[in-house]
Amino acid sequence: MFEQHRETLEKALSAIAERGYWSAYPESPSPRVYGEGAAERGKEAFESYLGKPFPLDQPGTGSWIGAERSPYGIDLGVTYPQPLVDDLIAAAEAALPAWRDAGPEARALACVEIVDRINRRSFELANAVQHTTGQAFVMAFQAGGPHAQDRALEAVAYGYAAMTSSAASARWEKPAKGEPLVMDKRFTVVPRGVALVIGCNTFPTWNAYPGLFASLVTGNPVIVKPHPRAVLPLAITVLIAREVLAEAGFDPGLVSLAVEEGQGLARTLATHPAVRVVDFTGSTEFGDWLERNARQALVHTEKAGVNTIVVDSTDSWRGMLGNLAFSLSLYSGQMCTAPQNLLVPAGGIETDEGHKSFEEVCAGLAGAVGRLLGDDARAVELTGAIVNPDVLARVEAAPSLGEVVLESRAVKHPAFPDAVVRTPVIVKVSPDDSEVYGREHFGPIAFVIPMGSAQESLEVLRRTPQARGALTAAVYSTSAEVLDQAERAALDAGVNLSCNLTGGVFVNQSAAFSDYHGTGANPAATASLTDPGYVAGRFHIVQTRRPA
Amino acid sequence: MFEQHRETLEKALSAIAERGYWSAYPESPSPRVYGEGAAERGKEAFESYLGKPFPLDQPGTGSWIGAERSPYGIDLGVTYPQPLVDDLIAAAEAALPAWRDAGPEARALACVEIVDRINRRSFELANAVQHTTGQAFVMAFQAGGPHAQDRALEAVAYGYAAMTSSAASARWEKPAKGEPLVMDKRFTVVPRGVALVIGCNTFPTWNAYPGLFASLVTGNPVIVKPHPRAVLPLAITVLIAREVLAEAGFDPGLVSLAVEEGQGLARTLATHPAVRVVDFTGSTEFGDWLERNARQALVHTEKAGVNTIVVDSTDSWRGMLGNLAFSLSLYSGQMCTAPQNLLVPAGGIETDEGHKSFEEVCAGLAGAVGRLLGDDARAVELTGAIVNPDVLARVEAAPSLGEVVLESRAVKHPAFPDAVVRTPVIVKVSPDDSEVYGREHFGPIAFVIPMGSAQESLEVLRRTPQARGALTAAVYSTSAEVLDQAERAALDAGVNLSCNLTGGVFVNQSAAFSDYHGTGANPAATASLTDPGYVAGRFHIVQTRRPA
Incomplete structure (x- = not known):
């Protein structure tokens, strides 16, 4: 069955080895790609779920629960089966x-x-992603759709590659006095056990698919526990997975959904003796709790980080500002990969448009963000909405943290009057205020920090990821020496580094099949979402041997 | 440098993929293989260490300590540098x-x-291995030498394969409106940090080499902490590693030795914040302690297990008895892979020599062991000596556990009058005595258990590894159905299974490059010594990208 996918699998296997550009699923939501009417039919399908019990038939169903409210101001009103854990x-x-x-x-x-x-x-x-995360539609389509699907396929490929890197059977023939010793051996991949995937609020599919598919392909049944505010995208995912598995003659119990309204279900599931793999994206606090307490399981976590950008010099002043403004504005900075700390020499920087003082850099950045988000109708298509009240509270508190370089602005969404939309706030803080910029302020909050020198900036780049975790880092410099030093700092810090991004590639975006997301080499994550360390522990090999 | 080893590496890479028969290092101690005089020179080299400080020059040396005593009754008198942990x-x-x-x-x-x-x-x-473990010389040569070296090379190959499974650099070229987006990317393997290898008493090299070389090849400096009773083999190993590294222009601090006389050093090292990988072979108690407490590190443990053999029927009565007798006698059963529980139908078994009652099976086994070890001079070359007083105490206590089928015999070693040598004791216990046979009795102690049926035996085979851990299991049956059921039970139990061993392959031996040692799928070990899960977590990939 599914023989038709062999070519896709082969291409994915080549892609993970080569890590150049490849994508299986087109990111353009154009009707030329996905067909006329596809957009409308998708919207209708989404709307058909609203205000109703979600059509999921799985064992162990208690009452029906759910209280998702779109960051765009709409109650979804979808309810889901409350799971009976032992039955699932x-x-x-x-x-x-x-x-x-x-x-x-x-x-x-x-x-x-x-x-x-x-x-x-x-x-x-x-x-579904738009109305649970607050992402703008195009981003919800791309990051929640094809990009997440590429990451899923990538995890399938990594899992398959790891499982098949050694032979599944062999004849062993050892020379010996008289007759050789001959044994026939079989090497069977066995899964660890039941796997749990704990989803997050902001990227319910993108962050859950790698763990889901890495566990599933390696033989582990998977229980998907979405964030209570972002259930629907994963409910649809589970529905599809169960359909396919049943059609293929497998027990759909291989993938199930575990929804809760309150808190505590993730703890119950993660520490259940039968649960042997846990994948989690979310807060450092709960990630650390899982690592400490889910001792019976292999635990992979992606947690908070503090992402740093070192600005030393540039040969594209406008390109740099435009690129940074985009990175700060995209989904209102509600990305684990969004930059937070911009380290700029107090004495200013050299650019293709001459020397720019520290204040000019700040003003340039503020101006670039202002221009990018000047038009409300266009701004909301970039920023989306604020995902939850905690982010909003942080944005509102940010001006008290230092000297405001750019104020956050409340934007009226033309289509959704109750949507909470905010543009980024940029705050200047002193290099001494490491208790402020040294921790994550998740949301549209950035700090500009006047540094004594590029060397000092690189030292912060080297230190911060090990102390606080980081998913991304970037540097702008025209000096080959500074770039090399930044690369060495990134190796020591264990963080992925982007250099001189001035065009259409952004520090907060990672491309499946080419960019690694996270490293595992700093506290922000236990592994990259796609590397051998992410998949290898999910299965074991059990051998049998018989004389031939 | 070391270009000459490329072919060996390539062959090892092929071998781990194919897992047929391959060996890089000949196991025969014959002068035709290792050269005339090699044996004599090796013995002299060993003797040159005795009664002296070991010639190891490493930083952080406190006083000189060491109190190894050969199980053959000789004080080695070698002293080693007591490490200053922070300096190492x-x-x-x-x-x-x-x-x-x-x-x-x-x-x-x-x-x-x-x-x-x-x-x-x-x-x-x-x-050195003989006089720290009590192994007989030929076994000490093979298991402590070429077999351990093959396992080391295997770990190097697994590590290298995992590190190089994806490209080290790539050009990423994404089609875009106007010009394509083009980035040059580098993907660098970075190690987790300092690694610790905690050696065991019985197989100081064989059990330490996989972790040592898996960590080293993936970039981690390694501190080797031998068992206090088996230091010398690892001290020589560390000495050689440091020599090679220094010759190659690296800092010999990459490999160092941490010796103690008492206890506590392993705890101190394993919980040091800088130690990020721990490999341990030894007791379940300390392995569990490491897993609970060395939270900053990736911890791989190999602990106790209860190895089961299901006897259902055989087409080679004599072959089976001879094979089992050898497995029970080899190194006095002081192997984590030695069988402990023989499950035999109470109603007896069918064989090529007719029906054999349960009592005849017991008597046959006792007779086979007796014949194998009947001659003292030949017996000691198989059993070696008892490694420590704990094992001796268990052998002496074993008769009280049930009905003695074969008594252990004290053997006088012809060359070493103070060696403590014991042949195996075989005890019949009831299937209800699971509190006796359900735990490990490390040493020359086996239980024969009369079972109601093959199905009951298979149920014990299925249950025991998950409950108590197991490194090996075996089955004897002429029924294809029973063999298939046994294979399924082994998959469920997560234990490697040997079927119908009646010749020169033994359940307690695993061949490098073909047999997996351990599975990770039951509590006896966290991973096989050689599979992707054993190496992948030892390194991360850090990426940098620049516009092309």
Whole structure:
């Protein structure tokens, strides 16, 4: 079954080895790509869920719960089955042996079919992502749709590559006195057990798919526990996965949804003795709790980080400002990869438009953000809405942290009057205020920090990720020496570094099949979302041998 | 440098993919293989260490300590530098960047040179292993020498394969409106940090080499902390590694030795914030402690297990008895892979020599062991000596656990009058005595258990590894159905299974490059010594990208 996906799998395997540009799922929401009427049908499909019980049929269903409210000001009114944990886990365990016995190839091809079918419902998912995360529609389509699907396929490929890197059987023939010793051996991939994926509020699909598919392809049944504010995108995902698995003759109990309204379900699930893998994206506090307490499981976490940009010099003043303004504004900085700290020499920088003082850099940046977000109707298509009250509170408190370089502005959304939209606030703080800029202020909040020298900036770049975690870092410099030093600092810090981004590539975006997301080498994450360390622990190899 | 090892590395990479028969280092101690006089020179080299400070020059040396006593009754009198922990760690950290920057290939080739040079000193190491573990000489040569060296090379190959499975650099070219977006990317392997290897008493080299070389090849400096009773083999290993690294222009601080006389050093090292990888072989109690407490590190443990053999029927009664007798006798059962529980139908078994009652199976086994070890001079070459007083105490206590089928016999070693040598004790216990046979009795102690049926035996085979851990399991049956059921039970139990061993392959032996040692799928070990899960977490990938 699903033989038709072999070519996609092969291409994905080449892509993860080569890590150049490749994408399986087009990111353009154009009707030329996804077909006439696809957008409208996706919107209708989304709307058909609203105000109703979600059509998910899984065992262990208690009452129906759910209280999602769109950051654009709409109550979704979708309800989901409240799980009976032991029933879900029993269903997962019962489904495991046949899925294990199907082997790596059948599992990988079935996973590709799931991703493919998710892709065909990208518009439906885009609406669901938009109205749970507050992302603008195009971003919700791209990041929540094809980009997430590429990451899913990438995880399938990494899992498949790891499982098949050694032979599944071998004849062993050892020379010996008299007759050689000959044994036939079989090496079977066995999963760790039941896996749990704990989703986040801001990127419910993008951040959940790698763990979901890495666990599933390696043979583990997966329980998906979405963030209570962002259930729908993962409910649709689980629905599709169960459909495909059932069609392929597997037990749909391999993938199930565990929804809660309050708190505590993630703890219960993550510490259940049968749960052997946990993937989590969210707060450092809960990630640390999981690492400490889910001792029976392999735990992968992505937590908070403080992302640093070193500004030393540039040969494209306008390109740099435009690029930074975009990175600060995109989804109102509500990305784990968004830059927070801009380290600028107090004495200013050299540019292609001459020397710019520290104040001119600040003003240039403020002006670039202002221009980018000057028109409300266009601004909201970039910023989206503020995802939750905590982010809003931080934006409002930010001016008290230092000297305001750019005030945050409340933007009226032309289509959604109750949407909470805010442009970035930029605050100048002293290099001595490390208790301020040394921690994450998740949301549209950036700090500009006047540094004594590029060397001092690089020292902060080297130190911050190890102390506080970081998912991204960047440097602007025309000096080959400074760039090399920045690269060495990034290696020591264990953080991915972008150099001199002045065009259409942004520090907060990572491309599947080429860019690693996270490293595992600093406290922000235990592994990259896609590297051998992310997949290898999810399965074991059990051997049998018989005389030939 | 070390270009000459490229072919060995390539062959090792093929071998880990194919997992058929391959060995880089000949296991025969014959002069035709290792050269005339090699044995004598090795013995002299070993003897030159006795009664003296070991010639190891490393920073952070306090006083000189050491109290190894050979199980053959000789005080070794070698002393070693007592480490100043912070100095050793500082030396390791200082050595890290250049080793990281050398890259996977240079590290892998240097590691092969280390293993190669270890191989050339196999006789010296064999004497050291013999007189710290109590292994008989030939076994000390093979298991402590070439077999351990093959495992080391295997770990190098796994590490190298994992590090190089994706490109080290790439050009990313994304189609875009107007000009394509083009970025040059570099992907650098960075190690986790300082690694610690905690050696065991019985297989100081074989069990330490995989962790040592897996960590080293992936860029981590390694501190080797031997068992206080088995220091010398690892001291020689560290000496060789430091020599090679220094010759290659690296800081020898990359590998160092941490010796103690008492207890506590392993805890101090394993919980040091700079130590990021821990490999341990030894007791379940301390392994569990490490997993609970060394939270800053990736911890791989190999702990106790209860190895089960299901006897259902055989087409080679004599072959089976001879094979089992050998497995029980080899190194007096002081192997984590030695069988402990023999599950035999109470109603007896069918064989090529007719039906054998349960009592006949017991008697057959006792007779086979008795014949194998009947001659003292030959017996000691198989059993070696008892490694420590704990094992001796268990052997002496074993008769009280049930009905003795075969008594242990004290054997006088013809060459070493003070050696403590014991043959295996076999005790019949009831299937209800799971509190007796359900735990590990490390040493020459086996239980024969009369079972109601093969199905009951298979149920114990399925249950025991998950409950108590297991490194090996075996089954004897002429029924294809029983063999298939046993294989399924082994998959569920997560234990490696050997079927119908009646010749020169033994359940307690695993061949490098073909057999996996441990699985990670049951509590006896967190990973196989050689699979992707064992190496992948030891390094991360850090990316930098620049516009092309």
